[in-house]
Amino acid sequence: MRRRAGTARKLVGMTPVLPDLLNIDATLSDTERDIRTATRHLVDDLVRPHIARWYADGRIPARQLAAQFGESGLLGMHLDGYGCAGASAVEYGLACLELEAGDSGVRSLVSVQGSLAMYPIWKYGSDEQKDRWLPGMAAGELLGCFGLTEPDSGSDPASMTTRATRTADGFRLDGVKMWITNGTVADVAVIWAKTTDEDSGRDVVRGFLVPTGTPGFSAREVPAKLSLRASATAEIVLHGVEVPETAILPHVTGLRGPLGCLNQARAGILFGALGAARDALASALDYATTRIQFGRPLAGFQLTQAKLADMTTAWNSAYLMALHIGRAVDAGTATPQAISMGKLHSTRTALDIARTSRTILGASGITGDYPVMRHAANLETVLTYEGTAEIHQLILGKALTGFDAFA
Structure with a gap:
């Protein structure tokens, strides 16, 4: 069809091409280019035809996308074992680039799952925690979120007020987390809270794995966003959430x-x-x-x-x-x-x-x-x-x- 004078074509369902004037592609390995291309095609198929509507509606089919991304090996792809792809940082980065070319919210879904939910379990968790959560998360059958930021504690995480109080059977969590990507769709939340160190008597920051179905855990979608609309963003409230001793991430203490x-x-x-x-x-x-x-x-x-x-x-x-x-x-x-x-x-x-x-x-x-x-x-x-x-x-x-x- 001939275009009318003065009009331009609309790009829907395809990745627009940018000329590679520096021939940077020549510095990439065959595997890096293959992962980039495969991710680009996935975005063209799953995201581009729908993203304008998702953004306008302020929603994203997170679970459906997670299942398809998991099948493609994108979730936790830079981690080893437990069904993860064991990709390099550059390969993971190129996949993130292609995902965000579709939409920042789509890339956030993948990066929060892999780097903020799966990574702390993989790096700091017990063998039992890894076995319980990581295979399902890598497959996209389970979703995770990362609870660090609070309404009054953003760039200064040391000022967090969420507390983990020791009980006879484990810990009781109380507090509020804010701006939590995947919070309303997650199966498990990695919650960072202050607790009293029994040896020193001082407050220390510890990580806890909290199944989102635990009584006292609630997540509410942040309303009226004008940015990152195709992303599930939540306020998480922890009100007397009881978790066992085994919920704590055993291999890290403090803000590190x-x-x-x-x-x-x-x-x-x-x-x-x-x-x-x-x-x-x-x-x-x-x-x-x-x-x-x-x-x-x-x-x-x-x-x-x-x-x-x-x-x-x-x-x-x-x-x-x-x-x-x-x-x-x-x-x-x-x-x-x-x-x-x-x-x-x-x-x-x-x-x-x-x-x-x-x-x-x-x-x-x-x-x-x-x-x-x-x-x-x-x-x-x-x-x-x-x-x-x-x-x-x-x-x-x-x-x-x-x-x-x-x-």
Whole structure:
């Protein structure tokens, strides 16, 4: 069908292509490219045809997607054993990039399951806890969530007020957790709480595995979100939740437990955000080459080309940093500061790209016919969670100067 003059095609159900001007693909292994391609096809089949509606409706078929992602080996894919794929950090990152090219909420479903729910069980759990939860979570039959953030305790997790009080049979949990991805659909919650250390008498942070059907556990969907709408986000209330001694994660004490999980998640997010950016940029490029104004395509104007050139250069810069950090993670040489730099750079770059891409699409950029505004709105959340931009700046500032400016 011939397109009317002045109109541009709508990209629905397909991944828009961004030219690889630096030939970065040549640096990837065959396995890395295969995982990226397989994940891209999965997103094209399962996500792209439906995501505009899910976003508009503020819902996501989390359990259905989890089952299909589990069958494809995406859940906990960077972990070994228990049905997990044992993929590298770069392979996991490339999968996150493709998932977030579909939508940030879809990538959040996968990364929370693998890095924030499965990882603490895999890293800090007992053999019994691993056997009970990990195979079902890897298969997508069971979903998990990660309860660290509280209404008044976000960037400062040490100020959490959720408590675990020892009882004759284990612990009683009381408190509120906020902004919990997968919270309303999870089968098990990894809850971080303060409890009194019996040896020192001091408060310490410990992790607890809480089946969500336990009496006193409730999860309520956070209403009226304007970002990350295709994601199940909950407020969790723990009111006298009784768990046995075996619920505690035995192999970690203190904030290094949840912070170690956040580093795992950030390593995926710094790739993932670039997926949203690439999708926005490629959509803007496609639009600019087909949208006719003043008798020629938008792509033929100098100002449009300048925007496209600057965005492509910024995207490739952040992508190369992500690959470098991913390979350092695989080599065991990555530092928390490096991961913070990657998360900071990727999310800020991605948000700038999405916003600028929107300007190329003009009024069409604010509609659900194109993914650009949806990505921009989602990236506002991605910029903030797993450490705000300011927190990552302070982490880098401390590494550079030696001075702790957090307080």
